[in-house]
Amino acid sequence: MAAQEPVGDGAETARVSLLYDPKVRALVAQVALILLVIWLGYSMVNNTLVNLEKQSIASGFGFLGTTAGFSIAPTLGTFIVDYAEESSYGSAFYVGLFNTLLVAFIGIILATIWGFILGVARLSNNWVIAKLSTVYIETLRNIPLLLQIFFWYFAVLRSLPNPRESVEFGANIVLNTRGLFMPRPLPEAGFGWVSIAILIGLVGTFFMRRWAHQRQESTGEQFPVFWTSVGLIVGFPILVFLVLGMPLDWQIPELRGFNFRGGMVIIPEFMSLLLALVLYTATFIAEIVRAGILAVSHGQSEAAHALGVRSGPTLRLVVIPQALRVIIPPLTSQYLNLTKNSSLAVAIAYPDLVSVFAGTVLNQTGQAVEILLITLAVYLTISIVTSVLMNWYNAKMSLVER
């Protein structure tokens, strides 16, 4: 920048030594900085290895293949991985990973829905609804999440009955201190066709929507897109299912000895962690949604009304699309927060990644450096993937702007 400015006579500028050339100086400084960072990283890794060796602490990743020998509470992770005590530490890692992904995924969906409801409610013209929402948001937002997790866990536990006095909801669904038990679907021969029907329904819906959109663009005629979609995705597979003579059996949970066995179970640790994460994160999402809606100028809805558009479509077609552009970026950080906060699971024995892998496995093997590195890498990856997806969605939403 400054180098181009002719100060005084031009001849002098040309003679300025390299030492004072800002461009050269900047380049040298940056190269030096990069070298320094590389050397720093190298010396840290090297130091760790030397010191581990000196203290005779085992290192390397070989432990992932050895037998774990401990048991993990029944969860989606143990089901997918088919985990048992003879499984390896590597399988225990996957159990933790799936459990973390499960609670984060469901948590994000529910927190988004609940957050949108709360955010809209806080802006409601109905005084009671607006105030209720305000009080809820301000209270839950300001209580530490860990306390809320403990509260829900022990509140849930203390109010549930023991297995012999389980609450029965009919349809073989029962609830007690050990969890919510449900029949487990056992697909029989022919059930594959139902899955194919669902797939056909999804693809069909995609094309139907495109067609309906184009038709509306050219002719202005509307098509019942929503109900047709429901018919295709839900109705059609059910029809196939019935035609094939219902190729599905159910494994019913039954009380044997101490507890219900068979069927599927959602353990109380999962329920309370999910509940706490959703109720807490939704308060932040609600504020983001409120800010987003307030950011859309009132003139927009007035203009829509003036054109004769009803309130529902105004919100759906005019306000929300514009609000989303403001909402999505901060929403992404809430999703990341929820995912990272799910590691508080360790406090209430939900077997997530931190509890199983950075907890039990770390303690049984003592390989803290390797295990924490893997754990960090996993959270980093989840966060980056979430951000990338949200940025893509954000870009897509901004394009709608004309």
Next chain:
Amino acid sequence: MKKIILPVLFGMAAMGVSAPSASAATLDDVKAKGFVQCGVSQGLPGFSNTNDAGDWTGIDVDVCRAVAAAVFGDASLVKYTPLSAKERFTALQSGEVDVLSRNTTWTMSRDTSLGLNFTGVNYYDGQGFMVRNSLGVTSALQLDGASICTNTGTTTELNVADYFRANNMDYEVVAFEKADEVVQAYDSGRCDVYTTDASGLYAQRLKLTNPGEHSVLPEIISKEPLGPVVRHGDDQWLDIVKWSLNAMINAEEMGVTSANVDDMRNGDNPGIKRLLGTEGAFGEAIGVSNDWAYNIIKQVGNYGEIFEANVGPDTELGISRGVNALWTNGGLQYAPPIR
């Protein structure tokens, strides 16, 4: 702003290069700071627990006090770090504590691959099960299908898996990081069974709403030799901790107690004279003063005394000496001679 970035980076690099190394002499560090930093549990009555006055007491705490008495001649020069089962080894490895005395089971993998060394056994234990009386269970073999609450990062988790597999029984394990949450969860009915070291069961039972409604099953399913641990690679410090415990066991065997130690010191039993430092230079050999064991026994007591005071029949825990009796009384407590 820019001016400080480079020096800071250089500083970080320099720190990276001179990361603390393991071979530093713990004794010198301890003397320099003036106290022993001791890793204990987060509250296990009888082993390491704070009393009403806020002071740490227990049989594990007394090991730390014995080490301080040996090093400084003053058993009170100890600072305590409460650690969960999960945190304890990292805390010792990283130098946060000088000695770990926290109902920790001596196993081969912990002794060999964690960069740690066990220095002896101050309590021989074994894993047991506790259940509600209302379940009507009288043997661990009736526990098929039970839910079991326990601590993560313990030998307990592994033993229970072995036991149920060996006996072909189903179970569901609910593993918490902190012992208090295990107690609460068991108390609120999440589990049918609470399992940990038998001594721990008696201690934790005191924290339940109605201790009388729970009992410990007769089966002991594992060996849990509990003892103090130090970092690998500092033999002098290892010797100090090891012999502080041995001195207490030897003292009991010789009949030396905190009450009679002054009289005994003037007696002429050569074994006792060596123990109490009036003959030989055993203290100097491990880098402390020769009256090291005298200070331990005078200020902390012999092994029998610390057992009786913390976990014995007259305490809340009411545990009898059993396998923890001296070898001369049919137990396992046996210390090599001071000679």
